[in-house]
Amino acid sequence: MENEFSSIDKLLKLLKENKISVTEISKHFIDKIKKSEIKAFIHFNEDNILDNAKKLDDLKSKGTFKRIHGIPIGVKDLFCTKNIRTTAGSKILKNFIPTYESTVTSNLLNEGALFVGKTNLDEFAMGSSTTTSYFGSTINPCSKDKNKKLVAGGSSGGSAAAVSANLCLGATGTDTGGSIRQPASFCGVIGIKPTYGLCSRWGIIAFASSLDQAGVFSNNVKDASILLEIMAGYDNKDSTSANIKIPEYSKNLSSNIKGKKIGIPKEYDTENIPEDIKINWMNSKDYLQKNGAEIISISLPHTKFALPTYYILAPAEASSNLARYDGVKYGFRSKINDSLDAMYEVTRNEGFGAEVKRRILIGTYVLSAGYYEAYYLKAQKIRSLISNDFKEAFNKCDAILTPTSPSEAFPIGEKEDDPIKMYLNDIFTVPASLAGLPGISIPFGNSNNGLPLGIQIIGRHFDEQTILNISNNLEETI
Amino acid sequence: MNNLIDGKTGKWEIIIGLEIHAQILSNSKLFSNSSTKFGLKPNTQVSLVDAAMPGMLPVINEFCIKQAVKTGLGLKAKINKYSVFDRKNYFYADLPQGYQISQYKNPIVGSGEIQIDLPEGKSKSIGITRLHLEQDAGKSLHDQHPEKTYVDLNRSGIALMEIVSEPDLRSSDEVALYIQKIRSIMRYLGTCDGNMQEGSLRADINVSVRKPNEHLGTRCEIKNLNSIKFIKQAIEFESRRQIKIIEEGGQIEQNTMLFDSNTGTTRPMRNKEEAHDYRYFPDPDLQPIIINEEFIKNLSESMPELPDQKKQRYINEYSLSTYDASLITSDFDTAVFFEKVLKVSSHSMKNPKLVCNWIISELYGYLKKNDINIHKSPITPDNLSKMIGLIIEGKISGKIAKNIFEEMFYSKKDPTDIIKEKKLEQISDEGSLKNIINQVLEKNTEKVLQYKSGKDRLLGFFVGEVMKLTDGKANPSIVNKLLKEKINK
Amino acid sequence: MKIDKNTTLKIARLARIKINNNEIADYSKQLSNIIDWVQQLNEVNTDQIEPLKKIVEIPATFKGDEPELKDYSQDILENAPEKIENYFVVPKVVE
Known part of the structure; x- marks a missing residue:
């Protein structure tokens, strides 16, 4: 049965044919989660899962069978879930219980999803390793050496690891600068970050509002298509949500890429990437060419400025977005009561972890009087240039092919004393984020150490179908 | 300044x-x-x-x-x-x-x-x-x-x-x-x-x-x-x-x-x-x-007339003074009230200055004293217009009108009803006024003689006596006219 | 060093994050490193460049003026660390 339990498509078939019940499915996954040692989840409530499974079985017996009826899904603990603790991986929200359900998780629940738990993440989604969580580090299930545990990537590391270890069949993530694609690459699963505005941000705890976008992890492209078409959609509660008709990605899924023009950006070929990653990238290009795609060399001239641009803009927005965590309305409050300001300062010092505080301080600095023009405004202008680079490129090609990450999964604890080294993890994912473009990471090949590697495919705004189709082609190749 | x-x-x-x-x-x-x-x-x-x-x-x-x-x-x-x-x-x-x-x-x-x-x-x-x-x-x-x-x-x-x-x-x-x-x-x-x-x-x-x-x-x-x-x-x-x-x-x-x-x-x-x-x-x-x-x-097409435009129009169309026009247009509700009063009857439409005076000098005072906004005024534009009509038709004097106005404010009644109830209608009937004048002149024969010998200002005294006997309801101009006719005969 | 200790203290104060005396030097160094690193943006001439205004070309969403008359006070006070009756409560503020 293990094989059937690895794909949404197959499991739905079994359910439809009454060969299995949702309760049986839930027991299978509960058992796996309990035995798992990778710390993929922050919260997991067995009784809740069984209750919901029973409800879904009852519904089915009454003749209602939804699009992902009974499919076990993990939810990044950045999505507010009604009556279920939502922490953002932070001490400051360790006891926060929302009274509302995010739009994206609501969309999934309405189609019959069975939530199995809230997955671990870097605190407030700030990180590339899922080691800054107040609730501990998630371990990459692909780790080979018991004594050298590897990071799952981040920030959506818990979701990537959970799907990779088959603790659920899909999991939501959010991606601000690579937080879906990079962990997907590290854990050997598929991760798609759609176009900015495709999925509603309502009910997702904000990190950097102009970059945050929800997406999904899965074990295969078909499953990713199914989940994405359910999660996506216009929401009048989010002013940046796109009012477009969501294509039926799964129905339209094809592996025909004949005549598709695929761009290879020369600026991504830097001396800093390890040889095995470079070779793997070229292999993926050759496969696609062999399968009928036309390979085109393109230029994205401002690529090298994307990362510093991102590390000005994202902290700037974060410094403001995280101002609401002040111990007044919800969350942790320090016992210091001398004055309102003293309460604020101690609450926020004790409630936030080191990386979050660092980014709040950087963000505060780049917005402060005298520095705004030199940093924030400068970065917004360069963001314009980066966005234009892509516009130009997409006049010549239909999709862009790059490595997802400049490294394989690294050991827990590494890069932690040097923030900039950690930031370099996002070097290939950040440019598309700045331009609001959809990007997918698909497992392709292995590193010299036998660890999974990911290939990133970037598409035009709202052209998720093309990158899914190309991924589908690559997937069939493997 | x-x-x-x-x-x-x-x-x-x-x-x-x-x-x-x-x-x-x-x-x-x-x-x-x-x-x-x-x-x-x-x-x-x-x-x-x-x-x-x-x-x-x-x-x-x-x-x-x-x-x-x-x-x-x-x-x-x-x-x-x-x-x-x-x-x-x-x-x-x-x-x-x-x-x-x-x-x-x-x-x-x-x-x-x-x-x-x-x-x-x-x-x-x-x-x-x-x-x-x-x-x-x-x-x-x-x-x-x-x-x-x-x-x-x-x-x-x-x-x-x-x-x-x-x-x-x-x-x-x-x-x-x-x-x-x-x-x-x-x-x-x-x-x-x-x-x-x-x-x-x-x-x-x-x-x-x-x-x-x-x-x-x-x-x-x-x-x-x-x-x-x-x-x-x-x-x-x-x-x-x-x-x-x-x-x-x-x-x-x-x-x-x-x-x-x-x-x-x-x-x-x-x-x-x-x-x-x-x-x-x-x-x-x-x-x-x-x-x-x-x-x-x-x-901009849905914009109403604004205070400055309205003020100018009141000056031009209604011949209000600049002071009155700016006072009455400074508050939107007041201007609305004013225009409603004008629209009710041709009497008030022909006498915008009079309407304006009643609002500024009387209504403002009562509203302020009782802390009421003009759009909740107990005297409706309809009733104020009726009262002004009664003045113009000579049915009530200005002095009586002030009493009626007060009564209207506190009882919210129609002025014609108040007049009926309190019998406040002005007496303009010459027959009954002549009777009263005769009574007054008979009582004051000495003063009549003085008047005839040149003390003109005693006319006011006779008018006052007539007013006393009629509780102020006698139409003063008719009384004046009849008195002169009678004494000068 | 781009960010000296006084600057660190000033921005920490603006951000309402208490920094202990023994942490100031460390923070100043880390923040300076990051600021030094992002300085590479100065290589780009942006004199004629407009900042990015819209990430994706989509029409803006507006809402109507109909009020929702639901009382959410239970919801919003549910997680409050300190509340009395229907109020949030904080340490005394002196104006």
Whole structure:
């Protein structure tokens, strides 16, 4: 049965044919989660899962069978879930219980999803390793050496690891600068970050509002298509949500890429990437060419400025977005009561972890009087240039092919004393984020150490179908 | 008007600029669906968005955009087709997001100007720098507990327009006129009710002083004043305070001041902190507001007649004096009332001056004494018009009319009913008046002789006696006529 | 060093994050490193460049003016660390 339990498509078939019940499915996954040692989840409530499974079985017996009826899904603990603790991986929200359900998780629940738990993440989604969580580090299930545990990537590391270890069949993530694609690459699963505005941000705890976008992890492209078409959609509660008709990605899924023009950006070929990653990238290009795609060399001239641009803009927005965590309305409050300001300062010092505080301080600095023009405004202008680079490129090609990450999964604890080294993890994912473009990471090949590697495919705004189709082609190749 | 004030070292000029915070008349808040009703139980009109719950997002209330543009048109100001909402970042207990959504570099309305009416029929132009949209904060209650502050977020997120003036004002009287004019324009437009008691209209006042024709002095900002009386007091006190400091050789420190209405004095805010650094940046949760020509055209076509236009029309069409016209048009509800009275009957339409006088000299007084707004006046336009008709038809005298007016105000009755009930109708019937005149003349034969011998002024005495006997109901002109006929025979 | 100790203290104060004396030097160094690193943006001439205004070309969403009359006070006060009756409660503020 293990094989059937690895794909949404197959499991739905079994359910439809009454060969299995949702309760049986839930027991299978509960058992796996309990035995798992990778710390993929922050919260997991067995009784809740069984209750919901029973409800879904009852519904089915009454003749209602939804699009992902009974499919076990993990939810990044950045999505507010009604009556279920939502922490953002932070001490400051360790006891926060929302009274509302995010739009994206609501969309999934309405189609019959069975939530199995809230997955671990870097605190407030700030990180590339899922080691800054107040609730501990998630371990990459692909780790080979018991004594050298590897990071799952981040920030959506818990979701990537959970799907990779088959603790659920899909999991939501959010991606601000690579937080879906990079962990997907590290854990050997598929991760798609759609176009900015495709999925509603309502009910997702904000990190950097102009970059945050929800997406999904899965074990295969078909499953990713199914989940994405359910999660996506216009929401009048989010002013940046796109009012477009969501294509039926799964129905339209094809592996025909004949005549598709695929761009290879020369600026991504830097001396800093390890040889095995470079070779793997070229292999993926050759496969696609062999399968009928036309390979085109393109230029994205401002690529090298994307990362510093991102590390000005994202902290700037974060410094403001995280101002609401002040111990007044919800969350942790320090016992210091001398004055309102003293309460604020101690609450926020004790409630936030080191990386979050660092980014709040950087963000505060780049917005402060005298520095705004030199940093924030400068970065917004360069963001314009980066966005234009892509516009130009997409006049010549239909999709862009790059490595997802400049490294394989690294050991827990590494890069932690040097923030900039950690930031370099996002070097290939950040440019598309700045331009609001959809990007997918698909497992392709292995590193010299036998660890999974990911290939990133970037598409035009709202052209998720093309990158899914190309991924589908690559997937069939493997 | 000479606005200079005397100090020990000579004359001083006060330079004043205002930031008016006007609550937009709307049913729901600027970025959420919560109601804007005033005075309800704490925190009951606060949505998840207003309380800044994690993951909540603002969505612009389009009606508020229209209200702001309408107000901008009323201030003859430039409407900006591209404007942006920015975040103004600071921490405060009643600011749940940790930032206020406001407009900084790109406000929705640019520069404009309004006219204020000075005494003696003069007017002065006051420049408007800009008008921008922003959300209100909640309310902190500091007096409920010795060590705690209580926070009510009902106001949090309500739409405000901040209207910034140029430093064109020179006295507290001009400031009062300016606020009244802005308020009047907004009431005409229906964009703000201007209710200062409920906090719908508040002002921050920038005050500095200088010797005439010298450079501008350092200014102090007096925060959050909510009555014209307090504003005038605050300006008087603050300007005197500054003059005293300078005349004693000191320097003005740029400061944010609070006004204490109990003592009528200003003092610097205790919580000065480090210099504010609001770290404005465009709110990434919202898109820029883009307005096209058609949007503006539709709104300008729906604009009502504004106070200045109405005043001019009253002067031209109704021959009202400038003073009366500006008085009666300064308040929208009064102008509406006036026009309703005119429309009811041809008598009042032909005598707008008389109608205007009754409103200004009588109705205003009663309304003020009883603290009633004119749109809730117990004397309806219909009844006032009827009463005026009765005067013009000679059925009641002006004196009796005043009594009837009072009765109408307190009983809300129709004037014809009052006249009937109290038998107040004027006696114009010559037969019955002749009888009464005869009685009077018979009683006072001596005086009749004196009159005949040349004491003309005794005629008034006879008229008075007739009035006494008729409880003032005799038509005085007919009595006069009959008396003369009788005695001079 | 781009960010000295005073600057660190000033921005920490603006951000309402208490920094202990023994942490100031460390923070200053880390923040300076990051600021030094982002300085590479100065290589780009942006004199004629407009900042990015819209990430994706989509029309803005507006809402109507109909109020929702639901009382959310239970929801919003549910997680409050300190509340009395229907109020949030904070340490006394002196104006």
